Amino acid sequence: MDDSPGLITTPLTDALVRGALDLERTARGGLLPHRLPARARAQFGGDEQVAQAEAQPSGVRLVFRTRAAAVELDVLRTVVAYRGVSPRPDGAYDLHIDGEPAGRATASGGDVLMVDLGDGSQETLPGRIGTVRFDGLPGREKDVEIWLPYTEVTELIALRTDAPVAAVEPGGRRVWLHHGSSISQGSAADSSATAWPALAAAAGGVELINLGLGGSALLDPFTARALRDTPADLVSVKIGINIVNLDLMRLRAFGPAVHGFLDTIREGHPTTPLLVVSPILCPAQETTPGPAAPDVGDGQVEFAALGDPAEVALGKLNLRVVREELARIVEERAGEDPGLHYLDGLALYGEADFAELPLPDRLHPGPAAHRRMGERFAAVAFGPGGPFAAPR
Structure with a gap:
C-alpha cells in the first residue's frame, strides 16, 4: 500500500523481528516469518497441518525503539476458515510499550484458506493487503513490540511511523x-x-x-x-x-x-x-x-x-x-x-x-x-x- 502522508517507511529486516527461526523474503518484497527453519520445512512430507502451524507466527513480534505516536503495519494475512463452521475472530495484534500491554488491533483483507472438515479438501480465496494501525502513542522514546496473531499466517509488507525507528538489542535476557x-x-x-x-x-x-x-x-x-x-x-x-x-x-x-x-x-x-x-x-x-x-x-x-x-x-x-x-x-x-x-x-x-x-x-x-x-x-x-x- 502507498505511504500515508507524514509517515516514514522503515525497511523490514531481520533486526526488527523476534521469535522466528527463519524469515522468507516474498515476491512482494515482504517478510514471511517461519517458526521452523528451511531444513525442517523440507522434511514435512507434504503435511499441510505442520506447514500451516509453523507459519502462524505465535510468539513472533516486531520490536523497535521510536518516539513515534503513530505506527502502521501493512500485512497480507492468510486466515483459515472451515465450511459450515462459524468464522473465528480476526487475529489480534497486541501492542506493548516498554514491556506493558498498550493496545490491540486487527487486520482486514487477506487470503482465506477454506477447509472442508468432511473430506479435507482446501481452497484458497485471494484477498488484499490490510493495514494494522496504532496511534495516540506517547511521544517519548520507547520500546515498541507488536505481537503477531497465532491464528493467521502473516506476511509483513511495510512498516510506517511518524518518527524514525531503530532496532533494539535483546538486552541480555535469558x-x-x-x-x-x-x-x-x-x-x-x-x-x-x-x-x-x-x-x-x-x-x-x-x-x-x-x-x-x-x-x-x-x-x-x-x-x-x-x-x-x-x-x-x-x-x-x-x-x-x-x-x-x-x-x-x-x-x-x-x-x-x-x-x-x-x-x-x-x-x-x-x-x-x-x-x-x-x-x-x-x-x-x-x-x-x-x-x-x-x-x-x-x-x-x-x-x-x-x-x-x-x-x-x-x-x-x-x-x-x-x-x-x-x-x-x-x-x-x-x-x-x-x-x-x-x-x-x-x-x-x-x-x-x-x-x-x-x-x-x-x-x-x-x-x-x-x-x-x-x-x-x-x-x-x-x-x-x-x-x-x-x-x-
Whole structure:
C-alpha cells in the first residue's frame, strides 16, 4: 500500500523481528516469518497441518525503539476458515510499550484458506493487503513490540511511523525455547501475547521462542533438530496430546521416540535446563485412546475421542499412560542428566480447573485458563527452586 502522508517507511529486516527461526523474503518484497527453519520445512512430507502451524507466527513480534505516536503495519494475512463452521475472530495484534500491554488491533483483507472438515479438501480465496494501525502513542522514546496473531499466517509488507525507528538489542535476557501442541501455540487464547507461554515468559523475565505447533507436537526428528540447533538458555517440551489425538504410535514406539527426541535436543544443549511437561487434563482422552475427530454442530466444533479404552491393554495410548511413561523416562534419565526435569501437566490445569473453566471445544483451554496456566508455570518453573529459576 502507498505511504500515508507524514509517515516514514522503515525497511523490514531481520533486526526488527523476534521469535522466528527463519524469515522468507516474498515476491512482494515482504517478510514471511517461519517458526521452523528451511531444513525442517523440507522434511514435512507434504503435511499441510505442520506447514500451516509453523507459519502462524505465535510468539513472533516486531520490536523497535521510536518516539513515534503513530505506527502502521501493512500485512497480507492468510486466515483459515472451515465450511459450515462459524468464522473465528480476526487475529489480534497486541501492542506493548516498554514491556506493558498498550493496545490491540486487527487486520482486514487477506487470503482465506477454506477447509472442508468432511473430506479435507482446501481452497484458497485471494484477498488484499490490510493495514494494522496504532496511534495516540506517547511521544517519548520507547520500546515498541507488536505481537503477531497465532491464528493467521502473516506476511509483513511495510512498516510506517511518524518518527524514525531503530532496532533494539535483546538486552541480555535469558532465552526460553518452548515446544508443544496447539495449546502452546495459543489455541483459544485471546492473542499470542496472552497464550500461556507468553504470559509465563513475561512473568519470568525471559525472551520467548514459541515452537508450539498446532496438531504437530509429534516427536518429529526435524523438530528435535530445530530445537537442538536454536541457541537457548532454557528449553521445555510439552509432549503427548497430539500423539494421542492422532493415534500416532503405541507404547512400544512412544518411549524410544521420547528418548530419541531428548537425545537430539541434548546434542545441542548438553547442560541447559530441560523441562519435560506432560499433557494438561483433557477428559475426552484421559482413558480413551485416539484418534480424536472434530464434530461440527450448530456451527461450532467440538472434539471427540473415537478409540476403544479396551485397547489400552494392547499398547494404545491415552493421556494417563502418556503421563506415567514421561515421568518414568525423566526419572530414569535424571540420574545422568541433572538438568532434566519433569512437570505433570495436571499441575497447570487439572480436574478442579476443568470444573471451573471447562474446555470450550473439549480440547483447548479458553483465555482464563491460559492465564491460569501461565501464572502456574511461571511460579513452578521460574520461582525459587524451580528448574528455570534465575541463577544467583
